[in-house]
Amino acid sequence: MIRLTQAPFEPGALLAEFSRGRRETxxxxxxxxxxxxxxxxxxxxxxxxxxxxxxxxxERIAMAAKAxxxxxxxxxxxxxxxxxxxxxIVFVAAAAVHRRAAFEGADxxxxxxxxxxxxxKKSIGAGGERWIEPRPQDYEDAARWDERAPGSEPAS
Amino acid sequence: MIRLTQAPFEPGALLAEFSRGRRETxxxxxxxxxxxxxxxxxxxxxxxxxxxxxxxxxERIAMAAKAxxxxxxxxxxxxxxxxxxxxxIVFVAAAAVHRRAAFEGADxxxxxxxxxxxxxKKSIGAGGERWIEPRPQDYEDAARWDERAPGSEPAS
Amino acid sequence: MARxxxxxxxxxxxxxxxxxxxxxxxxxxxxxxxxxxxxxALGEALARPGVQAAVDKILVRGxxxxxxxxxxxxxxxMSGG
Amino acid sequence: MARxxxxxxxxxxxxxxxxxxxxxxxxxxxxxxxxxxxxxALGEALARPGVQAAVDKILVRGxxxxxxxxxxxxxxxMSGG
Numbered sequence: 231m232i233r234l235t236q237a238p239f240e241p242g243a244l245l246a247e248f249s250r251g252r253r254e255t256x257x258x259x260x261x262x263x264x265x266x267x268x269x270x271x272x273x274x275x276x277x278x279x280x281x282x283x284x285x286x287x288x289e290r291i292a293m294a295a296k297a298x299x300x301x302x303x304x305x306x307x308x309x310x311x312x313x314x315x316x317x318x319i320v321f322v323a324a325a326a327v328h329r330r331a332a333f334e335g336a337d338x339x340x341x342x343x344x345x346x347x348x349x350x351k352k353s354i355g356a357g358g359e360r361w362i363e364p365r366p367q368d369y370e371d372a373a374r375w376d377e378r379a380p381g382s383e384p385a386s
Numbered sequence: 387m388i389r390l391t392q393a394p395f396e397p398g399a400l401l402a403e404f405s406r407g408r409r410e411t412x413x414x415x416x417x418x419x420x421x422x423x424x425x426x427x428x429x430x431x432x433x434x435x436x437x438x439x440x441x442x443x444x445e446r447i448a449m450a451a452k453a454x455x456x457x458x459x460x461x462x463x464x465x466x467x468x469x470x471x472x473x474x475i476v477f478v479a480a481a482a483v484h485r486r487a488a489f490e491g492a493d494x495x496x497x498x499x500x501x502x503x504x505x506x507k508k509s510i511g512a513g514g515e516r517w518i519e520p521r522p523q524d525y526e527d528a529a530r531w532d533e534r535a536p537g538s539e540p541a542s
Numbered sequence: 543m544a545r546x547x548x549x550x551x552x553x554x555x556x557x558x559x560x561x562x563x564x565x566x567x568x569x570x571x572x573x574x575x576x577x578x579x580x581x582x583a584l585g586e587a588l589a590r591p592g593v594q595a596a597v598d599k600i601l602v603r604g605x606x607x608x609x610x611x612x613x614x615x616x617x618x619x620m621s622g623g
Numbered sequence: 624m625a626r627x628x629x630x631x632x633x634x635x636x637x638x639x640x641x642x643x644x645x646x647x648x649x650x651x652x653x654x655x656x657x658x659x660x661x662x663x664a665l666g667e668a669l670a671r672p673g674v675q676a677a678v679d680k681i682l683v684r685g686x687x688x689x690x691x692x693x694x695x696x697x698x699x700x701m702s703g704g
Contacts, residue, residue, distance in 0.1 A: 243401020243415065249397050253423035255473035259492075260401065260416045261484065263623075267409035277623065278549060279614055283599045316409035320623050329419065329496055330527065336415075343511050344485075344622040349549030351621040361551045362621050371486065384564050419704075433635045433704065434630055436696055437679045464704050476704050500703040506631030507702040517704050 231304070232288045234279055236311045239293075241321050248305045248323040255302055257329035259336040259373050261322045267315035273355030275313045275362075284348045293344050299335040301326050306339065308349070345372040387460070388444045390435055392467045397477050404461045404479040408484075411458055413485035415476045415492040418499075423471035429511030433493045439503045447498050455483050455491040462495065464505070494531050501528040544573060544608055547615040552593070556584045564608040566599045570595055571612060625654060625689055628696040633674070637665045651676055651687045654695060673700040 241262040249258050252304055279285075294302045307321040320343060324335035345368040354362045397418040397514035405414050421431055435441075463477040476499060495501045501524040508517045544566035553559040567573040578585025586594070596605050596615040608614065634640040646684035648654040659666025668674070677696040678687050689695065 240402060241405050241414065241529075242398045242400075244398075245401045245418075246396060246398025249418060249474075252420060255420055256422045258397065258418040258420070260414075260418075261485065261489070262401075262405060262414040262416075264411055264414070265407060266412045266483070266537070267549060269410075280549060280599075280617070283596060283615065286599065318405075328523075329417065329500070330549075331522075331575070333417070333489065333493050333496075340485055340489075347623050348617065348620050349533075349623045350618065351623070361554075362544065367484075367486075368622060428703065434626070436630060436680075436698070439677060439696065442680065479679075502701060503704050504698065504701050505704045506699065509704070517635075524703060 231306070232285050233307045234281070234285060234291065234310050236309070238317055239307055239309070239321065241318055244305065244307055244321050244352065245323060245370060248303075248325070248345075249266060252302075252325055254327075255325045256327045257326050257332035258323060259329075259332040260324075261320070261336050261340050262318050263320040264318050265313055266316055270315075272315045273317065273353040273357075275319065276352050277308075277310045277313060277319075277352055278350040278357075279308075279310045280348055287348050288343070291338065291347075295324075295335050295339050295342075297336065299324070299326065300333045301331060301335045304339065306343070308343070308347075310349075312354070332346070341368070341371040344368045387462070388441050388448065389461075389463045390437070390441060391463060392465070394473055395463055395465070395477065397474055400463055401478050401479060404459075404481070407479055408458075410483075411481045412483045413488035414479060414481050415485075415488040416476050416480075417476075417487050417492050417496050417519075419476040419496070420474050421464065421471050426471075428471045428511075429477065429509040430471065432508050432515075433464075433466045433469060434477055434506040435466045435476075436504055438540070441528055443504050444499070447503075448495065451480075451491050451495050451498075455480070455487045455494065456483065457487060457491045460491065460495065462499070464499070464503075468503075497524070497527040497531060500524045543611060545611075545613045546573070547579070547613065549615065550618040550621070551586055552584070552616055552618050555587045556581060557620065565614060566608050568608050569608060570597065570614065573608060580619075587618075589615055593617065624692060625690075627654070627692045628657070628694065631699040631702070633665070633668055633697055633699050633702060636668045637638065647689050647693060648693050650689060651678065651683065651695065653657065654689060668699075669697055672698075 245260050250368040299322050303325040309319045313319050322339050324332045326332040352359050401416050457480050459481040461479040467476045469475050478495050480488045484487040508515050543564040547560050561563045624645040628660050675698045
């Protein structure tokens with residue numbers, strides 16, 4: 231389930247919704263990303279998506295992750311529009327039979343969302359507005375999942 | 387916060403409690419482990435802890451994980467006594483500035499809890515009672531975190 | 543008629559986010575040329591590496607023909623969420 | 624007086640989970656010998672590899688002196704949660 235929302239969300243309510251009635255699930259991993267307030271210094275974020283296109287792109291990667299990690303189910307909720315300091319901005323949950331698959335599925339999906347998902351993001355503060363690119367760390371995190379030649383070592 | 391509980395818990399309520407007011411947290415990862423119903427074939431689990439000793443052992447590993455992964459906070463809730471099919475048995479949450487630390491902290495703590503924490507567990511069904519040992523996979527998962535000589539390759 | 547959508551910093555450069563071009567140019571290349579003729583700064587921004595184009599919400603590489611009523615989106619490098 | 628606690632399969636073997644030994648043996652070794660003299664099957668189970676002992680909730684290796692009122696727990700290999 232992929233959902234873009236202008237309204238704030240509460241991660242606990244989403245996990246309650248996702249975990250209800252999962253009698254054949256052994257492991258659920260959730261990730262919540264928040265905009266840190268940085269003691270009042272941080273700025274609001276403004277997220278732009280391309281409605282239809284953005285959900286479809288996330289859906290494709292979610293389906294691939296589901297197959298790759300044998301996940302039973304996935305949930306992605308992402309704020310769009312203005313997100314204030316201290317507010318949750320993204321929630322991902324993965325359900326699987328065993329815990330390693332659930333961890334890897336959620337971790338993988340977050341790396342994708344942070345580096346390659348079709349969002350355009352700017353920070354808005356007293357000093358004006360500034361468009362944000364992914365951090366180098368975000369690209370490195372995402373590259374951990376790229377297919378490797380057989381026998382090559384995984385990146386640490 | 388380490389909590390052993392006889393009563394069932396709802397993972398969403400725990401995540402709501404853990405994530406409330408985290409204005410300086412950038413990432414929260416939660417893990418929920420459930421007893422799979424296996425279409426009615428699964429048996430109840432009975433978990434025994436050593437009150438005081440078990441919490442202290444988990445607290446020590448939680449403090450070490452907090453330092454190792456620069457976590458802001460950790461929560462561990464574990465059922466004891468009888469846990470029925472389909473019910474959550476363990477909940478772990480980790481809060482950090484960045485997402486990699488939160489993922490690794492929760493993952494690490496779960497590997498420890500599943501393989502080395504002071505619980506004794508039996509399955510109870512029509513066929514009688516049977517004490518359970520960790521799966522070989524649980525030991526392997528836990529060994530991923532053991533300190534390695536500098537320059538050695540991480541296990542995949 | 544073609545609808546043109548700009549995302550991220552592209553809309554700041556152009557001063558608009560969405561407009562129609564009527565009649566629709568027959569190809570993406572012709573649309574780029576028309577936009578560039580009106581606004582050289584936008585034309586230059588659209589030609590930057592990493593700027594992708596989607597026609598009717600499908601990413602296209604190189605040129606593409608545009609049907610009447612096509613929706614063309616120009617997508618600068620994505621920031622992620 | 625010493626309190627003795629058995630966990631996991633050990634209590635199934637002994638048929639009890641908690642008891643007192645009065646007066647308290649002076650050492651863990653002496654307590655093991657006393658329990659073993661009463662119940663050979665339990666004595667053997669306590670000597671198996673992987674069975675740890677805790678005195679007043681602290682794991683001990685080898686022998687240890689027991690104060691009056693000590694709590695001694697025998698812990699078979701832990702299953703994890």
